[in-house]
Amino acid sequence: MSEIIKVGMADLKTCIAPDGVTTLGLGSCVGVAIRDTSCKVGGLAHVMLPDSTAIRNSIANIAKFADTGIEELVRQMEALGGSRKRMVAKIAGGATMFNYAGKPDTMQVGNRNVEAVKKKLEELGIPIIAEDTGLNYGRTVIFYPESGEFHIKAVGKPLSII
Amino acid sequence: MSELDLETVTSQYYDVLKELGNIGAGNAMTALSQMIGSKIDMRVPQVELLDFNELGTIIGGEEQIMVGVFLGVEGDISGSMLFLLEQSSAKHLINKVMMGMGSPDSPEFTEMECSAMQEVGNIITGAYLNSLAMITNLTIFPSPPSITIDMAGAILSVPAIEFGIYGDKILMIQSQFFDEVEIDGYFVLVPDIDSYAKILTALGLPV
Numbered sequence: 001m002s003e004i005i006k007v008g009m010a011d012l013k014t015c016i017a018p019d020g021v022t023t024l025g026l027g028s029c030v031g032v033a034i035r036d037t038s039c040k041v042g043g044l045a046h047v048m049l050p051d052s053t054a055i056r057n058s059i060a061n062i063a064k065f066a067d068t069g070i071e072e073l074v075r076q077m078e079a080l081g082g083s084r085k086r087m088v089a090k091i092a093g094g095a096t097m098f099n100y101a102g103k104p105d106t107m108q109v110g111n112r113n114v115e116a117v118k119k120k121l122e123e124l125g126i127p128i129i130a131e132d133t134g135l136n137y138g139r140t141v142i143f144y145p146e147s148g149e150f151h152i153k154a155v156g157k158p159l160s161i162i
Numbered sequence: 163m164s165e166l167d168l169e170t171v172t173s174q175y176y177d178v179l180k181e182l183g184n185i186g187a188g189n190a191m192t193a194l195s196q197m198i199g200s201k202i203d204m205r206v207p208q209v210e211l212l213d214f215n216e217l218g219t220i221i222g223g224e225e226q227i228m229v230g231v232f233l234g235v236e237g238d239i240s241g242s243m244l245f246l247l248e249q250s251s252a253k254h255l256i257n258k259v260m261m262g263m264g265s266p267d268s269p270e271f272t273e274m275e276c277s278a279m280q281e282v283g284n285i286i287t288g289a290y291l292n293s294l295a296m297i298t299n300l301t302i303f304p305s306p307p308s309i310t311i312d313m314a315g316a317i318l319s320v321p322a323i324e325f326g327i328y329g330d331k332i333l334m335i336q337s338q339f340f341d342e343v344e345i346d347g348y349f350v351l352v353p354d355i356d357s358y359a360k361i362l363t364a365l366g367l368p369v
Contacts, residue, residue: 008215009315009322010330025224025315028323048214048319048326061330097320098232098308109323138316140225155227155312 004142007031010064012045014076017146026093026139028110030117032070033143033150034089034126036082042145043077045069049109050116066116074124087126090150090162091117092141094133110134130162178365180209183335185297186290187349191339193289194282198258204339207349211331217318220336221246221348224315227269228252231283232320233307235291238300239357244321244350245287249311251345255282258341271311283307290349298364321350328355 002018009029015021017040023031026046035042045063049055052065062068074084094114114133121128132139132152142151152160187207195202210220218224229252231245247255249269256271256278257264264275271279284307295302310317318332325332335349353361 009217009319010214010326024218025313025319027312027316027319029319048323055327064326064330095316097230097310097312097317136310138313138319140313140315 007044007046009046010048010061012043012063012069012073012076014041014043014073014080015145016041016080017144020142020144020146022140022142024140026141027095027097028093028113030066030091030093030110030113030133031139031141031143032066032073032089032091032117032121033141034070034073034077034087035143035145035148036077036086037088037148038086039081039083040145041077041080041082042143043073044141044143045073047113047117050112066113067120070117070120070124074126084124084126088129088148089121089126090130090143090148091128092132092139092150092152092162095138096134096136097138099136132160132162178362178367179333180207180335182294182297182361183207183209183337183349183351186293186351187335187337187339187347189293190286190289190349191337193285194255197282197285198255198341200258200341202339202341204337207335207337209333209335211333213331214322214326217322217332217334218315220334221314221318221346222248224313226314227311228314228317229271229279229309229311230317230320231280231287231307231309233283233287234305235302235351235353236305237295237303239302239353239360241351241353241357242321242324243287243291243304243352244317244348245283245290246314246317246348246350248346251343251347252279252282254343254345255279276309280307280309283309286347294351294361298361300360300364318350321352324352
């Protein structure tokens with residue numbers, strides 16, 4: 001019986017197929033799903049902020065940031081027998097939840113998260129093979145490393161599989 | 163610049179923040195009750211400092227569909243504020259505001275209903291911030307609100323990200339109120355960390 005492991009906000013989890021990983025209600029945060037294409041090790045990070053170096057007391061939770069979170073996820077996957085060379089990623093989220101002109105910095109955090117995630121994955125040499133990012137709505141995602149399917153649910157929209 | 167750490171907020175500060183929340187929510191409800199022309203009762207608000215992963219559990223799940231009203235706060239303090247309302251509660255309130263011309267049984271929001279919701283959000287958050295300004299004697303200007311209808315987790319990611327810059331917790335005020343049906347509303351005030359210190363200083367507390 002396979003299990004779906006839940007990843008909270010600013011959290012990350014790994015799994016081994018046929019298990020899957022899910023995170024609910026991604027808003028401006030980005031869900032980064034990575035799998036090793038040959039050994040069925042997978043993982044999901046729920047990234048909240050782009051850059052750990054821009055924060056004063058950043059050591060507290062490394063899963064929170066794009067740079068440290070993805071690095072840690074890859075490290076944990078490698079500990080399970082995954083190889084970075086065979087890893088591919090799919091990403092979702094990074095929405096702009098409110099149209100609000102007053103605080104462009106905060107409102108653009110979704111886009112900045114997506115940019116930071118892409119940059120980090122490129123640095124690690126992990127290609128992004130699919131994405132569903134931006135726009136203005138929340139997403140629930142489920143990742144199945146077995147098939148590599150990334151299921152995305154949104155309010156009032158049909159299920160999308162990337 | 164003062165380095166206020168939310169994790170070390172003492173019980174005294176808690177009581178102050180709770181009381182501010184209480185007064186703010188009370189004023190917001192008075193304004194709402196005048197708007198819909200009927201009496202609204204409320205419970206004592208709960209003020210909680212929550213871990214990010216606990217957020218979903220308090221509001222009935224990350225995927226619970228909610229209406230969020232978000233606005234910026236400027237003036238002596240800066241930051242933002244979010245008022246969250248469960249979808250069916252929002253429909254109920256809107257129907258009252260629209261004098262029975264809404265569609266409380268349908269989950270969809272018409273353009274008219276969105277506009278009414280924006281107005282409800284405007285009045286509730288305005289009253290809340292006004293009372294905060296009165297008590298602290300600080301100048302607080304709210305920006306026009308923006309509303310969205312989506313999953314609770316997605317809406318809450320906006321203030322959570324702002325709190326995330328300073329720590330791993332979020333300060334949330336839950337206020338339950340009811341006319342003939344029970345309505346759960348949540349206020350999340352996100353002052354920039356320096357503004358916290360200003361609010362507490364304005365109230366005569368050592369920071």
